Amino acid sequence: MAKPVEQLESVVIRFAGDSGDGMQLTGGRFTTETALTGNDLATFPDFPAEIRAPAGSLPGVSGFQLHFADHDILTPGDQPDVLVAMNPAALKTNLPDLPKGGTLIVDTDAFSARNLQKAGYGENPLEDGSLEGWQVHAVPLTTMTVGALKEIDGVTPREAERAKNMFALGLMSWLYGRPVDSTIEFLNTKFAKRPAIAEANVKAFNTGYAFGETSEAFAVQYEVKPAKLEPGLYRQITGNTALSYGLIAASKLSGLPLFLGAYPITPASSILEELARHKAFGVRTFQAEDEIAAVGAALGAAFGGALGVTTSAGPGIVLKAETVGLAVALELPLVIVDVQRAGPSTGMPTKPEQGDLLLVLFGRNSESPVPVLAPATPGDCFQAAIEAARVALTYRTPVYLLSDAYLANGAEPWKVPDVSVLEPIEVTFAEATGGDFMPYARDPETLARPWAIPGTPGLEHRVGGLEKANLTGNVSYDPDNHDLMTQLRAQKVAGVKVPDLAVDHQEGADVLVLSWGGTYGPVHAGVRRVRANGGKVAHAHLRWLNPFPANTGAVLRSYDRVLVPELNLGQLRRLIRAEFLVDAVGYNRVTGKPFKAGEIAEAVEALS
Amino acid sequence: MTDLKLTAKEFKSDQEVRWCPGCGDYAILAAVQSFMPELGLPRERIVFISGIGCAARFPYYMQTYGMHSIHGRAPAIATGLAVSRPDLSVWVVSGDGDALSIGGNHLIHALRRNVNIKILLFNNQIYGLTKGQYSPTSEQGKVSGSTPFGSVDYPFNPLSVALGAEATFVARAIDTDKAGFTNVLRRAAAHRGAAFVEIYQNCNIYNDGAFDFVRDAKENRLYLEHGAPAGDTGIVHDEQDFSTAFALSRVTYETHGAVPLGVFRDVERASYDELVQAQLDRSAERGVGDLQALVGSGDTWSIG
Numbered sequence: 001m002a003k004p005v006e007q008l009e010s011v012v013i014r015f016a017g018d019s020g021d022g023m024q025l026t027g028g029r030f031t032t033e034t035a036l037t038g039n040d041l042a043t044f045p046d047f048p049a050e051i052r053a054p055a056g057s058l059p060g061v062s063g064f065q066l067h068f069a070d071h072d073i074l075t076p077g078d079q080p081d082v083l084v085a086m087n088p089a090a091l092k093t094n095l096p097d098l099p100k101g102g103t104l105i106v107d108t109d110a111f112s113a114r115n116l117q118k119a120g121y122g123e124n125p126l127e128d129g130s131l132e133g134w135q136v137h138a139v140p141l142t143t144m145t146v147g148a149l150k151e152i153d154g155v156t157p158r159e160a161e162r163a164k165n166m167f168a169l170g171l172m173s174w175l176y177g178r179p180v181d182s183t184i185e186f187l188n189t190k191f192a193k194r195p196a197i198a199e200a201n202v203k204a205f206n207t208g209y210a211f212g213e214t215s216e217a218f219a220v221q222y223e224v225k226p227a228k229l230e231p232g233l234y235r236q237i238t239g240n241t242a243l244s245y246g247l248i249a250a251s252k253l254s255g256l257p258l259f260l261g262a263y264p265i266t267p268a269s270s271i272l273e274e275l276a277r278h279k280a281f282g283v284r285t286f287q288a289e290d291e292i293a294a295v296g297a298a299l300g301a302a303f304g305g306a307l308g309v310t311t312s313a314g315p316g317i318v319l320k321a322e323t324v325g326l327a328v329a330l331e332l333p334l335v336i337v338d339v340q341r342a343g344p345s346t347g348m349p350t351k352p353e354q355g356d357l358l359l360v361l362f363g364r365n366s367e368s369p370v371p372v373l374a375p376a377t378p379g380d381c382f383q384a385a386i387e388a389a390r391v392a393l394t395y396r397t398p399v400y401l402l403s404d405a406y407l408a409n410g411a412e413p414w415k416v417p418d419v420s421v422l423e424p425i426e427v428t429f430a431e432a433t434g435g436d437f438m439p440y441a442r443d444p445e446t447l448a449r450p451w452a453i454p455g456t457p458g459l460e461h462r463v464g465g466l467e468k469a470n471l472t473g474n475v476s477y478d479p480d481n482h483d484l485m486t487q488l489r490a491q492k493v494a495g496v497k498v499p500d501l502a503v504d505h506q507e508g509a510d511v512l513v514l515s516w517g518g519t520y521g522p523v524h525a526g527v528r529r530v531r532a533n534g535g536k537v538a539h540a541h542l543r544w545l546n547p548f549p550a551n552t553g554a555v556l557r558s559y560d561r562v563l564v565p566e567l568n569l570g571q572l573r574r575l576i577r578a579e580f581l582v583d584a585v586g587y588n589r590v591t592g593k594p595f596k597a598g599e600i601a602e603a604v605e606a607l608s
Numbered sequence: 609m610t611d612l613k614l615t616a617k618e619f620k621s622d623q624e625v626r627w628c629p630g631c632g633d634y635a636i637l638a639a640v641q642s643f644m645p646e647l648g649l650p651r652e653r654i655v656f657i658s659g660i661g662c663a664a665r666f667p668y669y670m671q672t673y674g675m676h677s678i679h680g681r682a683p684a685i686a687t688g689l690a691v692s693r694p695d696l697s698v699w700v701v702s703g704d705g706d707a708l709s710i711g712g713n714h715l716i717h718a719l720r721r722n723v724n725i726k727i728l729l730f731n732n733q734i735y736g737l738t739k740g741q742y743s744p745t746s747e748q749g750k751v752s753g754s755t756p757f758g759s760v761d762y763p764f765n766p767l768s769v770a771l772g773a774e775a776t777f778v779a780r781a782i783d784t785d786k787a788g789f790t791n792v793l794r795r796a797a798a799h800r801g802a803a804f805v806e807i808y809q810n811c812n813i814y815n816d817g818a819f820d821f822v823r824d825a826k827e828n829r830l831y832l833e834h835g836a837p838a839g840d841t842g843i844v845h846d847e848q849d850f851s852t853a854f855a856l857s858r859v860t861y862e863t864h865g866a867v868p869l870g871v872f873r874d875v876e877r878a879s880y881d882e883l884v885q886a887q888l889d890r891s892a893e894r895g896v897g898d899l900q901a902l903v904g905s906g907d908t909w910s911i912g
Binding site for chain 1: 621623650651652653654655657660667668670671672673674675676677678681684685686687688689690691692693695696713714717884887888890891892894895896897899900902903904905906907908909910911912
C-alpha cells in the first residue's frame with residue numbers, strides 16, 4: 001500500500017560519513033536526481049584535504065549538503081533538515097548543525113565500541129537517550145546491504161559493505177520521490193568493466209529504495225514540486241566546470257587557441273583536468289613543473305598570439321606574482337584564475353575564503369595595476385571567464401579572476417546558454433604598415449598597445465621587464481618617461497569599461513548591503529530574509545573589483561549605512577573606505593564555511 | 609640553404625650594445641649574428657628569450673622577436689611559446705646563475721620534456737650584473753663579494769646536469785672560438801627538440817681568466833668527433849651513447865689536462881610540441897569541438 005505523500009517547499013539534506021564512504025558520490029547522485037526532478041538546488045560539498053584520513057576519525061568526516069526547493073533558492077541552506085550519518089564520527093561532528101526535531105538517519109552497524117571510542121563517545125548515543133530531541137531512524141545499513149548482496153557472485157564481503165552508500169542513496173531517493181533511472185544508468189556505466197560490482201551497487205540502491213517503501217520506520221514519503229524557473233534547457237554545473245567552459249568559449253569567440261599553464265593545486269585542479277579533455281577545441285594544457293613555470297608558459301604562449309591562461313589558488317598565486325608583474329610591463333593579455341581557499345600559507349585547502357582580494361590587487365612590486373573580476377555563483381563562472389578574457393585581450397593586460405572553493409565545487413542548476421548570441425571578442429594582430437614600428441604606441445580609446453606576434457614580417461621587436469620608452473619600447477631610464485609610463489599603465493586599467501553597479505533597492509531602505517564574489521547567494525538569501533521579516537534593505541553585488549564600476553561611489557553615498565559582509569577581515573571594506581570615504585561597516589567571518597543566510601539577516605537587522 | 613640572402617648585419621638591432629668592454633658576450637653575439645642567416649628563416653620567425661643577468665641583455669641586440677623576461681624563467685616562457693608556435697625557432701639565452709640557480713627547475717624540466725628550444729648558457733662562473741658574487745658553477749673556495757672567506761658550495765657540472773635531466777642534445781663551446789662555436793650552433797639548430805649548449809664565457813671584470821686553461825691554451829682543447837677516440841681519455845666518442853657522453857662530461861682540465869668541446873650527445877626523441885600537436889591532430893580527426901554541445905552536455909532537463 002502506498003504511503004501518504006506530504007508536500008514540502010524545500011528540504012536541506014546532509015550526507016556525512018567517512019571520507020572513504022563515498023559521501024561526495026552519494027551527494028552528487030542525489031543532486032542529479034534532484035536536478036532531473038526540476039527543483040532548484042544548491043550544494044555544498046565539504047570534505048577534508050586528506051584523501052583518506054584514518055577510518056572512523058573525526059578529521060576524516062566528509063559531508064555533502066544539498067538544498068532543493070519548489071522555488072528559487074540561493075544557498076545550500078543554513079542547517080540541514082535531514083542528516084544521514086554513516087558513523088559515530090559523522091554524527092559527532094554534524095549533529096550540532098541539526099536543529100532539534102530534525103530527521104536523523106544513522107547506520108547502526110557503524111556504532112561499534114571501537115568507532116564510538118574513535119569519535120570520543122563514552123556511551124552509545126543511540127542508546128543513552130541523548131538523541132531524544134530528534135527524529136531518529138536507526139537503520140542497520142551495512143548488515144542489510146551485505147545481506148542483500150550475498151547472492152551476487154564475484155563480490156567480496158568488503159565490496160558488498162562498500163555499497164552501503166548506495167543503500168542510503170536508495171532510501172533517500174524513495175523518501176523524497178526522486179527518479180532512479182539516471183542513477184542506475186550511472187552505476188552501470190561507472191562499473192562497466194566490473195559487472196558484478198555494478199550489479200551489487202544497483203542492487204544496494206534498489207534495496208534501499210524498497211526498504212523505504214516497506215519499512216514501518218518511514219511512515220510518509222515527501223514531495224518537493226519542480227521549481228518555476230525561467231523556461232529553457234537546464235543542467236547542473238559546478239563553478240570550475242563553468243569556468244572551464246567559459247575559457248573554451250572565450251577561445252572560440254576570439255578565434256585564438258587556448259593555452260592553459262597550470263600546476264595541480266586544490267581547489268583549482270579540476271579546471272586543468274576539465275580543459276585537458278577538450279583537445280577537440282584546440283586546447284593545449286601544460287602541466288608545468290611549478291606555479292611559476294605555469295604562468296610563464298601561459299605568458300610565452302600569449303606572446304605568440306594565444307589566449308594564455310593560468311589557474312591556481314592562493315599559495316600558487318603568490319609564486320606567480322613576479323610573472324604577473326612582467327605581464328603588466330609587457331602589456332600582454334593573460335588570464336590568471338585564483339580559486340581562493342582559506343589561508344594563510346597552506347591554510348585549509350578545501351575550504352572557501354575571500355582572503356586574496358588585496359593580494360591580487362597589490363601583491364606585486366611597485367605600481368602594477370591589474371583588473372580584477374569575481375564571479376557571483378557557480379554558473380556565473382562561465383560568463384566571468386569570458387569577460388576576463390575579453391578585457392585581457394582588448395586591453396592587453398593580465399586580468400585576475402577570483403573564484404573560491406565554494407563556487408568551485410558547489411553545484412546549481414544552470415540554464416544552458418545559447419552560445420550563438422555570445423558577443424565575439426575582436427582581436428586584431430598588428431601588421432606592418434611601413435615606417436618604424438612602435439610597439440608601445442597606444443589605441444586612443446583603450447590605451448592598449450599593438451599585439452605584434454612573432455611571424456609577422458617587419459614588426460620584429462623586443463619587449464622586456466626593464467622600463468620602456470613610450471612608443472618605441474626601447475629600454476629607458478629617463479625619469480619623466482618612467483613617470484609617464486607608470487601613469488599610462490594606471491590609466492589603462494582604470495579605464496577598463498565595466499558595467500554599472502546594479503542595486504536591488506527596496507523603497508524606504510537606508511541600509512545597503514555590498515557584497516562581492518562567491519558570497520552572492522548567502523548574502524542575497526539573508527537580504528530576502530530581512531525583507532520577509534518586514535525589514536527594508538538594499539543589496540548591491542560587485543563583480544568588478546578593479547576598476548570599480550563608475551557609479552559605485554554614488555550608490556554607496558545614497559544610503560545612510562553600508563554593510564560589507566566578507567569571508568575575510570574586511571578587505572573590500574578597506575578599499576571602499578579608502579576610495580570613496582564611505583564609513584562602511586563589515587560583517588566578517590573566516591570559518592572556512594560559506595555565510596549562512598541567517599547570520600547575514602541578523603547583521604543587517606543589527607544595523608537597522 | 610638560404611634563398612633569403614640575409615647577412616649578419618641584418619640581425620643587428622639598432623640598440624647600442626652595453627656590455628663591459630672586453631666581455632666575452634661580444635664574441636658570442638657576433639658569432640650568433642653571423643650564424644643566423646644559416647637558419648634559412650626570415651627574421652620574424654626567430655625569437656630570443658632571456659631571463660636576468662648580463663647575458664640576458666642579448667635579445668635587445670638581435671633584430672628578431674625577443675623577450676627579456678625575469679630571473680630564471682626564460683625556459684618556462686619559451687616552453688609556452690614553442691609549444692603553441694611550432695613554426696618558430698626559439699632560442700633561450702641564459703647564464704650560470706639564471707639557468708642553474710634561480711631557474712634550475714625550469715632548465716631540467718625543459719630538457720626532459722625535449723621542448724623545441726635552443727638553450728645557450730653563458731657560463732662565466734660568477735654573478736656579473738650584481739657585481740661579483742660566486743655562482744653555482746664557481747669553484748669551491750671561490751673568494752667573492754659574498755664569500756670573503758671562500759665559497760663552501762660545491763659547483764655544478766652543467767653538462768652532467770643536462771645529461772642527467774635527459775637532454776637529447778648537449779654541447780660545449782668557447783666564446784672566442786668562433787669556428788668551434790659556430791659548428792655547435794649549426795648542430796644545435798638542426799636538432800629538433802631541446803638543445804643545451806654551455807659556452808665558456810670570460811667575465812673580464814669579476815672573474816677574468818677563469819677559462820684561460822682552454823680559452824688561451826688552445827693545445828688543451830679536445831674537439832670531439834663522433835666515432836673517433838677522444839684524445840687520451842681512452843673513450844671512443846659516440847654521440848648516441850649516454851654513458852659515453854656522461855663520461856666525457858666528467859673529463860676536465862683537472863682530471864685529464866684537456867677540455868672536451870663540441871657535441872657530447874645528439875639523439876632523436878619526439879619533441880614536446882610534436883607530441884602535443886599529435887594529440888590535437890588525433891582529436892581533430894574525430895571532429896571539431898561543438899561549443900553548444902559542450903555546454904549542454906551531461907544530464908539535462910527542460911522547463912516550460
